[in-house]
Structure formats: structure tokens, C-alpha cells
Amino acid sequence: MSPTKQILALNRFEASDGAALAPELAARVARRQATFGASSVLFYKEPIEMVRAEGVFMYDAHGKRYLDVYNNVPSVGHSHPAVAEAVARQIAVLNIHTRYLTKPAEAYAEKLLSKFPAPLSNLTMTCTGSESNDLAMRIAEAATGKRGFVVTRAAYHGNTHHVTAISPSSMKSKPVPDFVRVIPEPDPALAPGGDVAAFFAGNLQAAIDDLEEKGIGFAAVIVDTIFSSDGIFADPPGFLQAAVEVAHKAGGLFIADEVQPGFGRTGGGLWGFSRHGIVPDIVTMGKPMGNGFPMAGVVTRPDLLSLFCEETGYFNTFGGNPVAAAAGSAVLDVIEREGLIDNARDVGAYFKAGLSTIMGNRRDIGAVRGAGLFIGLDFIDADGRPDQGLATFVINAMKERGILIGAAGLWGSTLKIRPPLCFAKDNADFFVDTLRAILAER
């Protein structure tokens, strides 16, 4: 089985597993598969039916409570009343596209853009991170006249045709297309001498050279600035600077995919790229932007957006509607009012320290790393190799004990720890204690 197949199969319900589900659950799953068909993806060998959620907790149909350490979309907390109220208020009054002026859309655009460094001053509103990355690719193509992209080898940037091409983790067997080059994730364990910056920039340079040599040319490198699907790589801060320099020197762009790290998760400002002291050419956003209200966006420089719009008309029907703007604005307000960036930093550091304590006593944890409330924890076998089986075991055991968690990385052996940003220290304690107990009882 290839690494990619491992990721796709990870902790996914498979009807073919023939697991003996309770009759009621079996019936629910059968209904799901009859309607959603082959595109149905359900978590766990025994899927969970969720009925409500609040803050850091979700509740299933049997009233069982789960601590959510997985879902990064309801980032300011499940069912946050400020977001729910903002949506409820606006949707009863006006919900229309941006070809009319509306105060909520313009006010939100100004509020969001005030969070970006110059010269990133134009916002295009879309509905999904996929749409944002699809647009970002085309802005880069228009700006450079080139079509080559460089991504990491377990990258996931979305689900459109064009974005799937730069998402190796979505491909089950086919290689990436000719215009895509795949480079290793910035893993200190892979970098000679642990020099992540030189390792990553060097691999980028080699990929660019190959694109140029093959006559494809280099449009952009696009990275999730915390490398979520690659296994979470945040350190050392600043390591992306060398990559930005390489991209610019080659005449291409640096696209920061902030769909995962954005909106405060890394605990060091709103954006993952801030950790690296860089200014990307294009920034894409999605998932947590509206705390679950479908909305996303692209921020870039006016000159780049203009080049794209010269040839292609772009309009997004739902993008930037006043209800989305109300949701997005409430999210920014809550992040500020509730001090969620500081909370991500403080609770994240506390959480990481707790996890590191477990690691200190065990040989099956290879590393704990991350920034803020985005932490990766590697499981390894006795030979130090990625242990996907252990990750899957832990994920299911955690579920039994009321914790939702998932995995990432090329081998699916890294716990992907990314709870809502209102996560508290006692939530972290519960997770650490539970993980310790599960591993001890193995």
C-alpha cells in the first residue's frame, strides 16, 4: 500500500470491513450510503451520529459527550452564540451578491484586510478553501505566464480539478500531472544537520530548476504554512524565509494556504505565515473563517489581481454575501474579545508540554511538535518507523473515552491535534491523561 493510500484509508468507515454495527446504526449508515453513494466518507469503524455541539464539546445521538480535539472549522467554539446570532440577524434582513454595495461586505473586507501586512490589500471572497486555492493558482499563472507549481508530498489544498492536481494526498494511484513538482515536507528528521530552512529551500530550488528545464516554467510554490496534512511542521520560526527568497528569485510567487493555520490557531498572530516573518504574494483562507458558515477568501496585491482580471471575469455568486460577512466579522470579534490567539499560545504550550511528558517516558512516540493549538504527535514502532496502526488504535480508543482526534502525515502516523481555540487547560489535561492511560494499557 502506498503512503497516499494509507492516508485516504485512515480511520475511515468501510462497508467492506463488515464490522458488526448495531442494527440502528447499520440502518443509518445504509441510508447514508444509499444517498451519498461512493462519495460518502464516514469516520470510525463505528460511525458517530452527532446531534449537537457547544464550545469544545460535541454530543452524539445517545447523549454521549466528546471532547473535540479534531475539528478546526468551528474554531471559536461549536455553535458560538455570537456567530449564530450574527447569521440569524443578517439572513432575516438581506442576503445578496456583491454586485450591489452592502455595508456588511465592505465593512468585513476592511476589517479583514486590516489584519494583513502591506502590500496585501485586495480581498476576493469565495465560498471554500478549494475555490480560493483554485483562484490563487490562476492569479499566479496570469502573473508569471508560467504553469508550474511546487507542493509538498502529502499536500492537500482542496477538491476542484485544478487544486486536486496540486494535492498529492487526494490521488489514489495516479502520479501528479506534468506541471506539478512534489518536494518533501520540512521535517527536521529529514533535513541534513537539522537545517530545515536550507533543506526546504534547496528542494524547492531543485523542483523549480526541473520545471524550467522541462519548459513548463515556475508559477508558484504553495504551502499550508503549518504543513497540516504533511504532519504539522512549524519550527524553527522563520524557516520559510529562504523558500520565499528562492521563489521570488526564480520569478515565481509564494502562496500561503492559511485554510488550516489561519485565524489564530498557531497562537502567534492571526496567520501561520506571521510565524515565519514573511509576506506571501497570495494568501488563501477557508475553513475557520466563518466558524462553519461556508465562506473563504483570497488576499493578494492589487497588481496581481488586476493581471488575472484582465483576461478572466471572476464573480462568485455566494462569495461576500452579507450573511457570510456577518459570520466572518463575528469570528474576528470573538477571536479578539475572548483573547483566543493568546489562549491558543498559552494552552497550546501547556498542552504540548503535557504531551512531551508522555513522550519522555515512552519509545512509541517519536516527536511532539507544533505551534499554538496545532500539535502533531508521531507514533513510531520499535524500529523507529512510522506506526500508523498505533495511531489508528489510539484514535479509536480515544473515541471510546470521549475524545475526537485524527491523524495526518505521509504515513498517517501523526496525531493531528487541533481543537477549537477556546480549549482550556483542563481539556488538555483530560486529553493527556487519557492518552497516557491508553498507551499504558496497551
Added chain:
Amino acid sequence: MSPTKQILALNRFEASDGAALAPELAARVARRQATFGASSVLFYKEPIEMVRAEGVFMYDAHGKRYLDVYNNVPSVGHSHPAVAEAVARQIAVLNIHTRYLTKPAEAYAEKLLSKFPAPLSNLTMTCTGSESNDLAMRIAEAATGKRGFVVTRAAYHGNTHHVTAISPSSMKSKPVPDFVRVIPEPDPALAPGGDVAAFFAGNLQAAIDDLEEKGIGFAAVIVDTIFSSDGIFADPPGFLQAAVEVAHKAGGLFIADEVQPGFGRTGGGLWGFSRHGIVPDIVTMGKPMGNGFPMAGVVTRPDLLSLFCEETGYFNTFGGNPVAAAAGSAVLDVIEREGLIDNARDVGAYFKAGLSTIMGNRRDIGAVRGAGLFIGLDFIDADGRPDQGLATFVINAMKERGILIGAAGLWGSTLKIRPPLCFAKDNADFFVDTLRAILAER
């Protein structure tokens, strides 16, 4: 100026026009352009700031009321309380992706799929019509192993990279890519002997032959089943049957893009394809599906969806969340409870008759056509040629008199009449009387 450029420029605010806007409006527009940049698209030489909307009416910042005869997203009526309440209720309780089971998602999928003929029994939820058409293209590619698509010459199917390739109306100067063939719209005026079915199917066959000859192969023909951007062509009912036969005989698929005609607008069932007595291989939906809540979908046969999923993992983070399901379910309920399909049929027929009366007395209206509450009205000059100038004049004069309307068609000379489905006969009277007066005073 090419036809396509005409459409893109149609009734769009252009800063370069140097229109003398009132200072307050000029300031608002400047704020918009500073934030949205080159991707900002505003209607009218003097853009309108909207503040609220209800039923068939919208209200601007000065309290001026507009009868909405343009916006097809808030299809069951602006700010419909049933939709607003369904969203408000659900977003306060649970908003999560489909990798958990949720009753709202499964119940909505079953309700929606019950509105489709066999063998269309699988639904994939997305967020936008663009995402739906992007996915439909890939399902067709996977099913046929071919990559050629046939579309009409002013088609618009969405804004992703792949879908833009099959949307000639989005391209400002470049030709369509090598895998796309463009055929004329099914205009009775172009069809020899007025035989629209033979004309359209014959052109499709020629396009397919060319794709095969060039070694590209034929994957699918995709049509908006009421040909909105082409200028609205609904008659005679059944004319698409011959095209479906041609597509199937060539081993390709027929994709019905229901983003515009879907959800009752044509007054003859929920779908535009019903008018033609056909069963498409893939149906895509969008705009009115959630009355403005960002949601969309793809319905197809299980065998086709399975073929696609064999190679590519598809998951849509926001797609099928329970809030979208609640909105979509409320929309279906309102359509049924308020008899909106019958209303579209009855008021649409009444409306079309009223417009035809104007045409009977004038030489500058070439045709009135459509189905239900989707009506096209062609403006022509003294030589019988498309008169985009008159369409633009009417659109702006209508605005002054409190009516929102737009244009479509290859030359932008066709009034695109598609009000909310709760449109009443007195609303139609107001439109007809106003149009008559505007034309009389010219």
C-alpha cells in the same frame, strides 16, 4: 468589440466611465474598489447600496423600493422567514461536516433525491454551482476516459479553472481550450426551418465528430437546460431529446446544469430537464438551492459516481453540513407549501402574455420567449439586429423606476426576466406597464 466582451461589460459600473457620482456614493464605491480591487463587479452606472429585502422587493440605503425581476438566488423570496428560521435554529445547535452522521444531512439528501427520476439516486453536496460543475466534469471524464466537452457559445457554468474552460462567456479574448467545442444556442431564429431539435443535435454531432477526429474524444455535453446566458431558450419542449440521443450514441454523457432553471423556475416541475422529457446522466444544482445559503450539489447514477471515486478522493468540508441541509429542506418545503411551481407557471404565462402584447405594437422587440418565471425578451434595431444599447437603456430606466432587471445572450440584447418565484400578477403588471412607458417615451 467581440460579443463576449459585450456581455462582460454589460451594465457594469466602470470607474473609467468617470460618471459623476454623488460624493457619498463615490466614497462607498471607492471603499469597495480599495478592498475588492479588480475583482469588484458592481451593477449600474450608479451602483446601488442595498440594505434589506423581503419577498419580491429590495430596499436601498435611501429607502427606495425595487421590484426584483433579476435575482434568482433568493428564489422563494428574499429573506424568507422559513429559511431564515431553519438556518438560525440549526446553526445554534450543530454545524459540522458529513464525516459524522447527522439527521439533517441524510434527511435532506433523501428528500431531494425523491424529486429525481431513476436511476439518478446519488447526491454529492458541494457549496457552489461552480464546484458542482467542476465535479460533474470529472465524473464524466472518469466515466468515459475522454476529455472533450461541448457547450453553447455564450455558456456560463462557473468560475473554477476547469469550469471556466467550458464557459466561453467568461473569456475576454482567449479562445476556449483544445478540449472544448462551442456550438450555437438553440435559437429558433438560427435553426433551418425552425427545427431546433435537429439544429442543436446536428451541431452537437458535428462537435463530437471533431473531438473524436482530433483524438480528444467526447466526455460530455453540458447545457443549462434553459440556456440562460445564451438568451433563454425553452421551446419547443422536448427539443433536447435528440441531443441526449446523440451524446449517448457517441458514448458520452449529458450533463444538465440546473443552477439557473432548477427548483421550480420553469413552472413545469422542479427541473428544467423535465420540460424535455429527458433523464440526464448528471444534474448539477446551485444558486436557489438554499435561497442564498451557500450550498450546491451534484446528482448522478451510483455507477458514475463510483467510477470517479475509485481514483480520486472527494470530500467537501462545508458541503452537506446540517445548516445547509436545514436551509435546503426549508426551500423544498416552501416551494411545495406555497405552490411556487404552479405560481411560476401561471404568473409566468400571464407575464409572458403581457410582454407579448407590448411586442405586438413595436418593432424594437424581436421575440418574447421562456418558460415559467424565466423569460427572455430580445431588443432589436431597425435592421433586426441585436440592440444591446436599447437593453442597457431599458435596464437603467427600469432602475430609475424601481425595477431591477438584467440582460443576457451573446450580444447582451436580451432582457433576462427571472424574479423570485413568489412573483404576483400585479408585480408582472407593474413591470409590463413600466416597460411599455419607457419604450413609449424613448
